[in-house]
Amino acid sequence: MAAPDPKSDKLEKPAKPAAPKPPNPESGKTVEEIIARVNNEIITRSEYDKARQTAEEDAKQECQNRCTPEQLQKDIEDRQKHTLRDLVDQSLLVQRGKDMGLSVEADVIKKLDSIRIENKLASMEELEKAVAGTGMNYEDFKNNIRNTLLTQKVIGNEVGSHINISDDEVNKYYEAHKSEFVGPEQVALREIVVSTEGKKPEELPDLKKKAETALKRVQDGEDFGEIAKRLSDGSTKAQGGFLGQYKHGELSKELEDKVFKMKRNELTDVMETKQGYLVLQVLEHYDEGIQSLSKVKGRIMDELYSAVQRAHGTGHARVSQDSARAELRRDQAGLSGYRGRRRHRDSGSERHAGSH
Numbered sequence: 001m002a003a004p005d006p007k008s009d010k011l012e013k014p015a016k017p018a019a020p021k022p023p024n025p026e027s028g029k030t031v032e033e034i035i036a037r038v039n040n041e042i043i044t045r046s047e048y049d050k051a052r053q054t055a056e057e058d059a060k061q062e063c064q065n066r067c068t069p070e071q072l073q074k075d076i077e078d079r080q081k082h083t084l085r086d087l088v089d090q091s092l093l094v095q096r097g098k099d100m101g102l103s104v105e106a107d108v109i110k111k112l113d114s115i116r117i118e119n120k121l122a123s124m125e126e127l128e129k130a131v132a133g134t135g136m137n138y139e140d141f142k143n144n145i146r147n148t149l150l151t152q153k154v155i156g157n158e159v160g161s162h163i164n165i166s167d168d169e170v171n172k173y174y175e176a177h178k179s180e181f182v183g184p185e186q187v188a189l190r191e192i193v194v195s196t197e198g199k200k201p202e203e204l205p206d207l208k209k210k211a212e213t214a215l216k217r218v219q220d221g222e223d224f225g226e227i228a229k230r231l232s233d234g235s236t237k238a239q240g241g242f243l244g245q246y247k248h249g250e251l252s253k254e255l256e257d258k259v260f261k262m263k264r265n266e267l268t269d270v271m272e273t274k275q276g277y278l279v280l281q282v283l284e285h286y287d288e289g290i291q292s293l294s295k296v297k298g299r300i301m302d303e304l305y306s307a308v309q310r311a312h313g314t315g316h317a318r319v320s321q322d323s324a325r326a327e328l329r330r331d332q333a334g335l336s337g338y339r340g341r342r343r344h345r346d347s348g349s350e351r352h353a354g355s356h
Contacts, residue, residue, distance in 0.1 A: 036084060038091040043084070051087055055079035090151050097150040100157065104149040106225075109239035111145050117244060124235070156305060165304045173300050174293050181296050185248060185288040187259050190224055190241040193234035195276040211270045211277035218267060224281050233276065242283070255280070 033045035059075040067075065097104075116127045131141045174181070194211040196204060214231045218224045225240025232241055248256065258268060262282045271278045286295060293300075 036088060038088055039095060041091050041095065043087050043091065048083060048087065051083045052080050055083060090147060093151040093154045094147050097154040100154065102150060102153050102157070104146060104153055105238075106240060106242075107149045107153075108142060108146050109242060111149065112142070113242065113244045165301055169304060170297060170300050171293070173304060174296070177300075178290055181291040181299075182289060183286060183291065185260065186245045186286040187262075188245045188283040188286075189243040189259065190228065190281045190283050191234055191236055191243050192224075192228045192232045192241055192279040193236075193276055194231070194278075195233035197275060208270065208272075208277050211279060215267065215270055215279045218279075218281070224267075241281075245286075260285075 034042045035045055035048055036043040056076050056079070059072060059079055063072045063075060112124065112127060116124060119127070119130060121127050121130060128138045131138045192211065192214050194207050194214070196207055199207060210231065214227050217227050225242070228234075228241030229237055234241065236243055246256075246259075248260070250256075251259070259280060259282055262268075262285065264282060264285050266282050268278075268280045271280075284295070
């Protein structure tokens with residue numbers, strides 16, 4: 001499966017695999033051709049090939065029903081021409097983000113949930129199975145998302161401090177794109193769960209007290225997400241209790257009747273369920289129809305910032321690259337003529353391809 005594209009959350013199956021090759025005398029070893037070094041990181045042939053495939057898929061998606069076959073082919077060639085440069089740029093920006101101590105883990109969870117919703121999957125576990133069904137390792141899938149988001153965050157920090165988005169620009173964008181902000185009534189929810197599964201009856205009062213304490217701490221001003229990470233027993237604790245966005249009919253009637261009457265940031269009381277004691281927070285409540293500017297202003301700001309960042313991002317990476325110890329193993333004929341090093345994953349050793 002191609003690396004996830006921030007513009008699309010669809011999961012797609014990869015092309016049909018090629019026929020198996022004859023046995024290799026070095027079978028049992030996974031050999032990767034290294035085509036570039038960027039400081040202490042490497043870029044492999046398989047990463048390069050996947051990036052080229054992604055570039056082609058992106059071009060097809062963006063050109064759908066809008067381009068002639070000739071225009072599509074030119075767009076694909078233009079994108080693929082800069083594949084290695086773009087991989088080096090991203091590697092530099094990811095390294096910069098790590099050096100800056102930036103974290104995008106919460107954003108990764110939100111992106112995964114967006115993909116889950118787009119593909120009509122009931123849980124993160126189902127998303128993991130769906131990704132595996134396309135032939136991609138789930139951790140690689142998450143890491144692709146993480147690197148994309150970290151790259152965007154670095155550019156945002158480095159370039160965004162010089163970007164000033166006025167209220168007038170936001171208003172103009174909102175008026176011009178109102179049709180994009182039409183949707184059903186939805187609520188975005190976070191949870192704190194104190195599990196009672198397998199517990200003895202005499203333990204329940206203390207467990208309920210734990211849930212009540214968590215609720216009280218949030219009511220007193222502590223961040224819901226941080227309390228969820230510390231005190232929740234739910235599978236969502238790592239993402240600060242974030243459950244996702246729900247439309248009518250996607251929750252139990254009891255919960256739906258309760259949360260759809262609540263406003264943004266409101267909290268439920270401690271509720272008793274079969275799994276344990278539950279506290280919910282309505283992170284956002286979206287009305288049916290065209291969303292108000294106040295509800296979508298954050299999305300609009302992100303889009304306007306991203307548009308400017310995209311214009312500056314490559315240039316910023318090029319400046320970073322000047323100081324990087326990037327060993328690009330390319331000859332004048334291009335990558336097809338390269339005979340570089342190969343990495344043996346089983347031992348971490350390297351040898352020249354020409355010495356096989």
